[in-house]
Amino acid sequence: MTKPTVRPANPNFSSGPCAKRPGWSLSQLKTDSLGRSHRAAIGKSRLAEVLDRSRSILGIPDDYRIGIVPASDTGAVEMALWSMLGARGVDMLAWESFGEGWVTDVVKQLKLDDVRTMTADYGHLPDLGSVGADRDVVFTWNGTTSGVAVPNADWIANDRTGLTFADATSAAFAMDLPWQKLDVTTWSWQKVLGGEGAHGMIVLSPRAVERLESFSPGRPLPKIFRMTKGGKLNEGIFKGETINTPSMLAVEDHLDALRWAESIGGLPALIDRSRANLSAVAEWVERTPWVDFLAADAATRSSTSICLRIVDPAITSLDEKAQGEVPKAITKLLESEGVAYDINGYRDAPPGLRIWGGGTVESTDMKALLPWLDWAYQAVKAEKAKAA
Known part of the structure; x- marks a missing residue:
C-alpha cells in the first residue's frame, strides 16, 4: 500500500494526558x-x-x-x-x-x-x-x-x-x-x-x-x-x-x-466535536475488513476513548503474544513517522488500538490518521508474513 501523503497536523491521540486544545501555546497562559x-x-x-x-x-x-x-x-x-x-x-x-x-x-x-x-x-x-x-x-x-x-x-x-x-x-x-x-x-x-x-x-x-x-x-x-x-x-x-x-x-x-x-459554544460544541471523531472512525471501520470496534454494541461506543480490535483471521489465528505484537508494531511505526503517538491499547485490555477522540482533537486530524492506520497495518502484516 502506498504511504499516505497527508499527515495529521497534531499527532497527539493519547488517552491521557490528552491533546491540548487547537491553537494552544504555553506563551498564551x-x-x-x-x-x-x-x-x-x-x-x-x-x-x-x-x-x-x-x-x-x-x-x-x-x-x-x-x-x-x-x-x-x-x-x-x-x-x-x-x-x-x-x-x-x-x-x-x-x-x-x-x-x-x-x-x-x-x-x-x-x-x-x-x-x-x-x-x-x-x-x-x-x-x-x-x-x-x-x-x-x-x-x-x-x-x-x-x-x-x-x-x-x-x-x-x-x-x-x-x-x-x-x-x-x-x-x-x-x-x-x-x-x-x-x-x-x-x-x-x-x-x-x-x-x-x-x-x-x-x-x-x-x-x-x-x-x-x-x-x-x-x-x-x-x-x-x-x-x-x-x-x-x-x-x-x-x-x-x-x-x-x-x-x-x-x-x-x-x-x-x-x-x-x-468560546466554541460550550458543552454542545464539545460533544459535537467528539461525536464527529467517532463518526469518522465508524465510517472507516465500516469499509475496513481488518478492524472492528471493541465495543460490541454501537449504542455503547465511546466517542472519546475509541478502542479497536484487529479481526483479520491472519492475525487472530496467531497466539495471544503474537497478536499483541501487531498493535504495538503499528503504534511504533506511526510514531516513527510522526503521525500518531500513544495509540496502543491499554496494557490490561485485549490487544488493539486506542485512539482519543475528545473535543480537543480536530476531526480533520482524525480523518487524516485513518489511511495511515491502513498503511501501517499492511506493513506490519507483510513483515509478519515474511518472518513466518
Missing part, C-alpha cells in the same frame, strides 16, 4: 499567579474561576458542590469511596480495568460486608437493570480502557435511596451527564480538555453531602480524603480552598481550556 500562594487572593480567585466555569459549561445544578482535589480522578474516586461507602449495601459495576480497580478497593481494601460485584468482559456492559435502587452503586460512565460507555442513565431509579458514584473522567466535557441521577461525580483535568495531571474534580449532590454529614465510616481517613470537619462538610474545599497545594501553572492551563470551550 497567564503567569501572574505563578510563584504566589494558592491561598492568596489571586490564587483563590483563579481556583474559584475553575469551579465557576466548570459549573457553567457542564450545567451542574446550583445546589451541587464542586471541589478541586488531589491525585487526579483516582484521588477523587478514592476519597469518595473511603469517606462515604458502608452506610448501606453497594453494587460495584466493572467492565474494564479502572472499574475493576474500584472493585478491588471496595472488596479487598475497604472489606465491606455487603458488596455485589457485576462485571462484563471488555467490549460489553454488565446487566444495568440488576442494580438495586436501595443500594449505592459505583461505576465508570465511560470505560476508558474498553471504549464502552453507559448509553444513558435510564437504569438509575429516580426514587433511589442509595447514592450513585460515577467515575466520569473520560466522559465529562464530552458526554451529557444527567446530574439529577448522579450523586458523586469525578473527573480529571488531563482528559477531555487536555489539561495537566495530578488534579481531580469531585461533584457532590445534596444527598451526597447529607451522607457525609450523617455517616461516620469508622475507619481512619488520611488528610487528603477528609471532606468534613466537626461532622459538617468542609465548605472551603468547594470554594477553591484546596486540601493540598495545586500547581498554579496547571490551574492557568485548565482555565485556558475552559475559556476555549466557552
Whole structure:
C-alpha cells in the first residue's frame, strides 16, 4: 500500500494526558499567579474561576458542590469511596480495568460486608437493570480502557435511596451527564480538555453531602480524603480552598481550556466535536475488513476513548503474544513517522488500538490518521508474513 501523503497536523491521540486544545501555546497562559500562594487572593480567585466555569459549561445544578482535589480522578474516586461507602449495601459495576480497580478497593481494601460485584468482559456492559435502587452503586460512565460507555442513565431509579458514584473522567466535557441521577461525580483535568495531571474534580449532590454529614465510616481517613470537619462538610474545599497545594501553572492551563470551550459554544460544541471523531472512525471501520470496534454494541461506543480490535483471521489465528505484537508494531511505526503517538491499547485490555477522540482533537486530524492506520497495518502484516 502506498504511504499516505497527508499527515495529521497534531499527532497527539493519547488517552491521557490528552491533546491540548487547537491553537494552544504555553506563551498564551497567564503567569501572574505563578510563584504566589494558592491561598492568596489571586490564587483563590483563579481556583474559584475553575469551579465557576466548570459549573457553567457542564450545567451542574446550583445546589451541587464542586471541589478541586488531589491525585487526579483516582484521588477523587478514592476519597469518595473511603469517606462515604458502608452506610448501606453497594453494587460495584466493572467492565474494564479502572472499574475493576474500584472493585478491588471496595472488596479487598475497604472489606465491606455487603458488596455485589457485576462485571462484563471488555467490549460489553454488565446487566444495568440488576442494580438495586436501595443500594449505592459505583461505576465508570465511560470505560476508558474498553471504549464502552453507559448509553444513558435510564437504569438509575429516580426514587433511589442509595447514592450513585460515577467515575466520569473520560466522559465529562464530552458526554451529557444527567446530574439529577448522579450523586458523586469525578473527573480529571488531563482528559477531555487536555489539561495537566495530578488534579481531580469531585461533584457532590445534596444527598451526597447529607451522607457525609450523617455517616461516620469508622475507619481512619488520611488528610487528603477528609471532606468534613466537626461532622459538617468542609465548605472551603468547594470554594477553591484546596486540601493540598495545586500547581498554579496547571490551574492557568485548565482555565485556558475552559475559556476555549466557552468560546466554541460550550458543552454542545464539545460533544459535537467528539461525536464527529467517532463518526469518522465508524465510517472507516465500516469499509475496513481488518478492524472492528471493541465495543460490541454501537449504542455503547465511546466517542472519546475509541478502542479497536484487529479481526483479520491472519492475525487472530496467531497466539495471544503474537497478536499483541501487531498493535504495538503499528503504534511504533506511526510514531516513527510522526503521525500518531500513544495509540496502543491499554496494557490490561485485549490487544488493539486506542485512539482519543475528545473535543480537543480536530476531526480533520482524525480523518487524516485513518489511511495511515491502513498503511501501517499492511506493513506490519507483510513483515509478519515474511518472518513466518
